[in-house]
Amino acid sequence: PHIDRLAKEGNSQAFRFNKPQIPEFNYSFSGLKTSFLYRLRDEVAKNPDFIEENKCDLCASLQSTVVSILMDKLYKASKAYGIKEVAVAGGVSANSALRAAFQDYSKRYGWKIHLPKFSYTTDNAAMVAICGYFKYLDKDFCPIEAAPFSSVAI
CATH class of the missing domain: 3.30.420.40 (ATPase, nucleotide binding domain)
Known part of the structure:
Protein backbone atom coordinates (compact mmCIF):
# COMPACT_ATOMS: atom_id res chain seq x y z
CA PRO A 1 0.00 0.00 0.00
CA GLY A 82 -8.06 -17.82 -25.74
CA ILE A 83 -8.58 -16.47 -22.23
CA LYS A 84 -11.46 -14.01 -22.01
CA GLU A 85 -12.14 -14.08 -18.27
CA VAL A 86 -9.64 -13.13 -15.57
CA ALA A 87 -9.94 -13.17 -11.79
CA VAL A 88 -7.62 -11.11 -9.62
CA ALA A 89 -7.17 -12.05 -5.97
CA GLY A 90 -4.91 -11.60 -2.98
CA GLY A 91 -3.12 -8.54 -1.71
CA VAL A 92 -1.95 -7.48 -5.17
CA SER A 93 -5.58 -6.88 -6.16
CA ALA A 94 -5.58 -3.81 -3.91
CA ASN A 95 -3.05 -1.99 -6.10
CA SER A 96 -4.78 0.89 -7.87
CA ALA A 97 -2.49 0.86 -10.93
CA LEU A 98 -3.03 -2.87 -11.45
CA ARG A 99 -6.78 -2.49 -11.02
CA ALA A 100 -6.78 0.35 -13.58
CA ALA A 101 -4.73 -1.77 -16.01
CA PHE A 102 -7.23 -4.62 -15.69
CA GLN A 103 -10.12 -2.25 -16.37
CA ASP A 104 -8.27 -0.88 -19.41
CA TYR A 105 -7.51 -4.35 -20.80
CA SER A 106 -11.10 -5.37 -20.12
CA LYS A 107 -12.34 -2.61 -22.41
CA ARG A 108 -9.56 -2.98 -24.96
CA TYR A 109 -9.68 -6.76 -25.37
CA GLY A 110 -13.21 -7.62 -24.28
CA TRP A 111 -12.09 -9.48 -21.18
CA LYS A 112 -14.47 -10.11 -18.32
CA ILE A 113 -12.56 -9.09 -15.21
CA HIS A 114 -13.39 -10.26 -11.69
CA LEU A 115 -11.95 -7.84 -9.14
CA PRO A 116 -12.83 -8.15 -5.46
CA LYS A 117 -14.25 -5.25 -3.53
CA PHE A 118 -11.39 -3.31 -2.01
CA SER A 119 -12.33 -4.54 1.48
CA TYR A 120 -11.64 -8.11 0.31
CA THR A 121 -8.17 -7.45 -1.11
CA THR A 122 -6.22 -8.87 1.79
CA ASP A 123 -3.26 -11.16 1.36
CA ASN A 124 -3.59 -14.90 0.97
CA ALA A 125 -3.14 -15.82 4.63
CA ALA A 126 -6.87 -16.45 5.08
CA MET A 127 -6.92 -18.76 2.07
CA VAL A 128 -3.95 -20.73 3.41
CA ALA A 129 -5.62 -20.94 6.82
CA ILE A 130 -8.91 -22.26 5.44
CA CYS A 131 -7.01 -24.83 3.37
CA GLY A 132 -5.27 -25.99 6.55
CA TYR A 133 -8.59 -26.11 8.37
CA PHE A 134 -10.15 -28.39 5.78
CA LYS A 135 -7.06 -30.61 5.74
CA TYR A 136 -7.37 -30.84 9.52
CA LEU A 137 -11.04 -31.84 9.27
CA ASP A 138 -10.10 -34.54 6.74
CA LYS A 139 -7.23 -35.65 9.00
CA ASP A 140 -4.90 -34.99 6.06
CA PHE A 141 -1.67 -34.59 7.99
CA CYS A 142 1.90 -34.88 6.81
CA PRO A 143 4.33 -36.85 8.96
CA ILE A 144 6.44 -34.96 11.46
CA GLU A 145 9.54 -36.20 9.59
CA ALA A 146 8.45 -34.35 6.44
CA ALA A 147 10.92 -31.80 5.14
CA PRO A 148 9.68 -28.21 5.58
CA PHE A 149 10.52 -27.46 1.94
CA SER A 150 9.32 -29.80 -0.74
CA SER A 151 11.86 -30.97 -3.28
CA VAL A 152 9.08 -31.79 -5.72
CA ALA A 153 8.48 -29.32 -8.51
CA ILE A 154 4.97 -27.94 -8.36
Whole structure:
Protein backbone atom coordinates (compact mmCIF):
# COMPACT_ATOMS: atom_id res chain seq x y z
CA PRO A 1 0.00 0.00 0.00
CA HIS A 2 2.89 2.42 0.62
CA ILE A 3 4.27 2.20 -2.91
CA ASP A 4 0.77 2.61 -4.35
CA ARG A 5 0.11 5.64 -2.13
CA LEU A 6 3.38 7.37 -3.03
CA ALA A 7 3.06 6.42 -6.71
CA LYS A 8 -0.21 8.35 -6.95
CA GLU A 9 1.80 11.53 -6.34
CA GLY A 10 4.61 10.65 -8.74
CA ASN A 11 5.43 10.58 -12.44
CA SER A 12 5.50 7.01 -13.75
CA GLN A 13 7.73 8.09 -16.65
CA ALA A 14 10.38 9.78 -14.50
CA PHE A 15 12.63 6.70 -14.33
CA ARG A 16 13.01 3.84 -16.73
CA PHE A 17 13.63 0.34 -15.41
CA ASN A 18 14.43 -2.63 -17.60
CA LYS A 19 11.85 -5.36 -17.91
CA PRO A 20 13.36 -8.84 -17.64
CA GLN A 21 12.91 -10.88 -20.81
CA ILE A 22 11.83 -14.21 -19.32
CA PRO A 23 10.52 -16.69 -21.93
CA GLU A 24 6.87 -17.44 -22.54
CA PHE A 25 4.53 -16.78 -19.61
CA ASN A 26 7.04 -16.98 -16.77
CA TYR A 27 8.26 -13.89 -15.02
CA SER A 28 10.78 -12.92 -12.40
CA PHE A 29 11.28 -9.66 -10.59
CA SER A 30 14.79 -10.41 -9.32
CA GLY A 31 16.49 -8.58 -12.21
CA LEU A 32 14.18 -5.61 -11.78
CA LYS A 33 14.86 -5.50 -8.04
CA THR A 34 18.60 -5.66 -8.63
CA SER A 35 18.59 -2.88 -11.22
CA PHE A 36 16.37 -0.77 -8.96
CA LEU A 37 18.76 -1.22 -6.01
CA TYR A 38 21.81 -0.45 -8.16
CA ARG A 39 20.10 2.68 -9.43
CA LEU A 40 19.41 3.80 -5.87
CA ARG A 41 22.97 3.01 -4.81
CA ASP A 42 24.47 4.98 -7.68
CA GLU A 43 22.16 7.98 -7.29
CA VAL A 44 22.56 8.16 -3.50
CA ALA A 45 26.34 8.16 -3.96
CA LYS A 46 25.95 11.36 -6.00
CA ASN A 47 23.14 12.88 -3.92
CA PRO A 48 22.43 11.55 -0.41
CA ASP A 49 18.92 13.05 -0.56
CA PHE A 50 18.05 11.35 -3.86
CA ILE A 51 15.52 8.88 -2.44
CA GLU A 52 13.67 11.44 -0.35
CA GLU A 53 13.62 13.95 -3.21
CA ASN A 54 12.38 11.37 -5.73
CA LYS A 55 10.43 8.80 -3.72
CA CYS A 56 7.09 9.48 -5.41
CA ASP A 57 8.56 9.29 -8.91
CA LEU A 58 10.58 6.20 -7.99
CA CYS A 59 7.48 4.45 -6.66
CA ALA A 60 5.38 5.46 -9.66
CA SER A 61 8.04 4.32 -12.13
CA LEU A 62 8.65 1.01 -10.35
CA GLN A 63 4.94 0.32 -9.99
CA SER A 64 4.35 1.11 -13.66
CA THR A 65 7.11 -1.29 -14.70
CA VAL A 66 5.77 -4.13 -12.53
CA VAL A 67 2.21 -3.64 -13.79
CA SER A 68 3.48 -3.57 -17.37
CA ILE A 69 5.35 -6.86 -16.88
CA LEU A 70 2.29 -8.55 -15.38
CA MET A 71 -0.12 -7.27 -18.01
CA ASP A 72 2.22 -8.11 -20.92
CA LYS A 73 2.49 -11.72 -19.73
CA LEU A 74 -1.24 -11.98 -19.12
CA TYR A 75 -1.99 -10.59 -22.57
CA LYS A 76 0.34 -13.14 -24.20
CA ALA A 77 -1.31 -15.96 -22.24
CA SER A 78 -4.77 -14.72 -23.21
CA LYS A 79 -3.81 -14.80 -26.89
CA ALA A 80 -2.18 -18.23 -26.66
CA TYR A 81 -5.02 -19.87 -24.73
CA GLY A 82 -8.06 -17.82 -25.74
CA ILE A 83 -8.58 -16.47 -22.23
CA LYS A 84 -11.46 -14.01 -22.01
CA GLU A 85 -12.14 -14.08 -18.27
CA VAL A 86 -9.64 -13.13 -15.57
CA ALA A 87 -9.94 -13.17 -11.79
CA VAL A 88 -7.62 -11.11 -9.62
CA ALA A 89 -7.17 -12.05 -5.97
CA GLY A 90 -4.91 -11.60 -2.98
CA GLY A 91 -3.12 -8.54 -1.71
CA VAL A 92 -1.95 -7.48 -5.17
CA SER A 93 -5.58 -6.88 -6.16
CA ALA A 94 -5.58 -3.81 -3.91
CA ASN A 95 -3.05 -1.99 -6.10
CA SER A 96 -4.78 0.89 -7.87
CA ALA A 97 -2.49 0.86 -10.93
CA LEU A 98 -3.03 -2.87 -11.45
CA ARG A 99 -6.78 -2.49 -11.02
CA ALA A 100 -6.78 0.35 -13.58
CA ALA A 101 -4.73 -1.77 -16.01
CA PHE A 102 -7.23 -4.62 -15.69
CA GLN A 103 -10.12 -2.25 -16.37
CA ASP A 104 -8.27 -0.88 -19.41
CA TYR A 105 -7.51 -4.35 -20.80
CA SER A 106 -11.10 -5.37 -20.12
CA LYS A 107 -12.34 -2.61 -22.41
CA ARG A 108 -9.56 -2.98 -24.96
CA TYR A 109 -9.68 -6.76 -25.37
CA GLY A 110 -13.21 -7.62 -24.28
CA TRP A 111 -12.09 -9.48 -21.18
CA LYS A 112 -14.47 -10.11 -18.32
CA ILE A 113 -12.56 -9.09 -15.21
CA HIS A 114 -13.39 -10.26 -11.69
CA LEU A 115 -11.95 -7.84 -9.14
CA PRO A 116 -12.83 -8.15 -5.46
CA LYS A 117 -14.25 -5.25 -3.53
CA PHE A 118 -11.39 -3.31 -2.01
CA SER A 119 -12.33 -4.54 1.48
CA TYR A 120 -11.64 -8.11 0.31
CA THR A 121 -8.17 -7.45 -1.11
CA THR A 122 -6.22 -8.87 1.79
CA ASP A 123 -3.26 -11.16 1.36
CA ASN A 124 -3.59 -14.90 0.97
CA ALA A 125 -3.14 -15.82 4.63
CA ALA A 126 -6.87 -16.45 5.08
CA MET A 127 -6.92 -18.76 2.07
CA VAL A 128 -3.95 -20.73 3.41
CA ALA A 129 -5.62 -20.94 6.82
CA ILE A 130 -8.91 -22.26 5.44
CA CYS A 131 -7.01 -24.83 3.37
CA GLY A 132 -5.27 -25.99 6.55
CA TYR A 133 -8.59 -26.11 8.37
CA PHE A 134 -10.15 -28.39 5.78
CA LYS A 135 -7.06 -30.61 5.74
CA TYR A 136 -7.37 -30.84 9.52
CA LEU A 137 -11.04 -31.84 9.27
CA ASP A 138 -10.10 -34.54 6.74
CA LYS A 139 -7.23 -35.65 9.00
CA ASP A 140 -4.90 -34.99 6.06
CA PHE A 141 -1.67 -34.59 7.99
CA CYS A 142 1.90 -34.88 6.81
CA PRO A 143 4.33 -36.85 8.96
CA ILE A 144 6.44 -34.96 11.46
CA GLU A 145 9.54 -36.20 9.59
CA ALA A 146 8.45 -34.35 6.44
CA ALA A 147 10.92 -31.80 5.14
CA PRO A 148 9.68 -28.21 5.58
CA PHE A 149 10.52 -27.46 1.94
CA SER A 150 9.32 -29.80 -0.74
CA SER A 151 11.86 -30.97 -3.28
CA VAL A 152 9.08 -31.79 -5.72
CA ALA A 153 8.48 -29.32 -8.51
CA ILE A 154 4.97 -27.94 -8.36
